[in-house]
Amino acid sequence: MKAWLGVLGRACLEFAIILVLVSFAAGASVSLAAPSGGLGAIYRSAAEGALDLAPLAAVLTVFLAFFSFEQRVKSRAAGWLGLLVLGALLLSFGIAVRRVALIREAVEGPSRGVAQTAPPFPTGVAVEQGRVALWIGSFEGADALDAVAVDFGSDYPRLAYSPRTGIDPSTGDMDIQGRTYRATLPAARPLNLIPEASLFSGSWIWDRLAAMDDEPLLLSFIAAGGFLLLAIGFRFLCRITGWPLANALLAAAGLAGLVALDAALSGGAVLGIIESLAKRAGLLLPKTILLACVEGIMGLVLGLAELAASPRGRRRFDE
């Protein structure tokens, strides 16, 4: 019991560290799009990220805890239970904190209502817009001085020059030798660290849970519970081979596979099939619950298979 609680406590500490790291990474990526950079933007974005990415930190912690339970807790059933408790604790914490109005206002308040503005058009530097190079010497009021444009996609000669031309403040349009050019820069975009969501018609679990803030709390818990059971089902990876290093690397890949599998299952097509099958079976449940049920069943099957499979190999490499 002492070892069991020890692993649980250590995992909670790991969760805190992982959440901070993940939040700062997300904060840095989001702050790239902020009009002004600096640490302030990172802190604000990281605080928002901490609320959104708590489920990701939780599942990372659960995967790390696979190994800790495997080594420290002799009973596999107790280990399984420990993972369930740990996951439930961390996911519930993440979901619950999001719903505390005070925290949400404190986190979202500073950045709310800040419009994403495009950066100002630079002077003295050639700016490429597709195959058009645009140069502005300086600005004087609403006029651009020494405006030069070269459209490399057009016929030769290409160079157009205007010593002074007015710029439409709303669009950034300006006229150089009878042709309109747009003196604007595209708004900066955040760097998406995991853009693979676009490969699936569904979405990441943390995005789905974040979108359920206005749904009943129980529904969020069910969705998170299904995902947690599926995640624990991947526990077999921590002793799939006789080499712990290989198991650790396979578990890392398994984590990516788990997140991708969840995103694929949450997609419209797969979920539609699940829904039609459920209807045939007479189950008229919301999609979220159906998905949680499917994931939960898959996780339980994997977990039972793992429990029923080969006896513990721990001794082989822990002697």
Added chain:
Amino acid sequence: MNSGRRIFGVAVLIDLLAFACFFGYAVASFSADRIVPVFALRWEMAEALRGFFSALAGLQFLALAMALGSTKGKAQELVQTAILPAVILSAILAASALIAGPQIESRQSGIRWASAAFSSSLSAARAGLEAGDLVRSREELKLCQAIARKDPRVVELEKLLSTAELTALRKSIPLPAPALPQPKDPIAAKDYYLKALAFAEKGDYFSANWYASTAARLDPSYTDARRLAATSWEELHARGADPADKERAAFYSRKLEGYGLLRSGDPVGAYRVFKELADAKHADDPDVRRYLAESLTETEKAAFFKDEADSALSSYLIPDIFFRVPDTSVRAGLGGGAKSPAKAASLRIIAAKDAAWSDGALYFREFEYLEAGASGPRALVRSPYAKLTDGKILLVCVERDRPSNVYKPIWSTGPSSGPASLVELPLVPENAYRAVASRVDPASLSLFEAWKAVDDSKAYGIDSDPIVADLLARSALPFAIFTAAALGALVGGRFRRRGGNFPKGLYALAPLMAAALVPVFILSARIDELISDWSIKILPGLSSLLLAAGIRTIVLFLVVLLMAGARVVDGAAID
């Protein structure tokens, strides 16, 4: 085997296997439509090396983790013996990647460009042959042959084209050259006639005949001139002169014409005349030899030959050229033309379709130059070809073998000062090339060149973000390799198999482990990119390098701390 030697052995083995895999992939993915087969091996080697260097951090992690993860012994001893070989190995690999990286990029860019030029010319040659434009087809085929003479497509086209040319030659009927109508100029004709008369009075019937004939050509109704031409001709015959004198007179006249052009400041025109004379079996004439050489020297000062430009532009090209001529009052030491306060205050822009570097000069195609001051444009010129040498841009391009083909500039405004055949500017070709290359292909510049290119790009009004981003990526590589090595040692030490001998069969898991590492590697690379992007946003310019290096040093330090902390957990498999 101790863990130090084991690390070296495993790392070399994994690196070799990885390189073989990258090479195999490069061979399998090679497409003759994209890259000319003559470059196949060079391309595949470069592609394999590029892939290998880009995956170096991951490979280093895997090597260290596998080496330590399969070693017996106490964790403390293992980590201690791993530090030195890991550091040496990481330093060697990082240095190799930094030195070889730009060369690989440069080689790939060159091959890519040559292949694109080959494909384009091959298509044009085929189109020319189909359309019956054999001259164009031959020109395009020559370019293909310069790149890959033995390519089967070139050999096949050569056969077809040769057959077509032979057929065309057989069918062709030589047409008489149309007589060029002479413009009527009675005043000049009278002058020539008077000169002819003077020569006739002196008894120089050779010159009298030539001048009288010229006068008669200029004004056919000038009967006195025709009569004098006839009488002087009869006199020449009466003296037993060779009828070939007329030919000599024409030769003499052409020499005079060339000489006049050379002295009037048209060396290109003079070169054209003397080249024609040299080609017309007068190459032994001392005057022709002398003035041909003199006009060639003068031509090279005011113009350049198209074959130079073609040679440069058929190699590696930088497209879409646009830059500002740096202000000499701000940027000293550019050399070249004289510093002029008026010019320093003006806007000077150069644009071109593309540019290429060769033998210390920068060649442009479809060149445009704008110089504007407070009162508007002072000079606006365009030229099909241009050559930047120290301090001046030559705008006149001549075909060496066919000097009558001259590509001249067209001035819409100006020139504000100096000759129309060139523009004097305070430009150093090397700096200009570095600046334009930093925008398009920064990875091909050496580390030293890339460092200098940051300042150059700013001076030339070129966006410096690409070159700074490239420098950030390069500076990230050593950190990534060292961090991966430290992390690999940590993971390997912690997740190693304890007790008994390590079953050799478990090494078969290596490919699976490498594949499993891919998602982690991709995510790590993105986080590394994030550090670079964020650093540029916070501190634009070269300062971002320091910021990113600081962040990466902290990450490396944390990893080393973790690695050092692993010493105290010996005995437990994972803790």
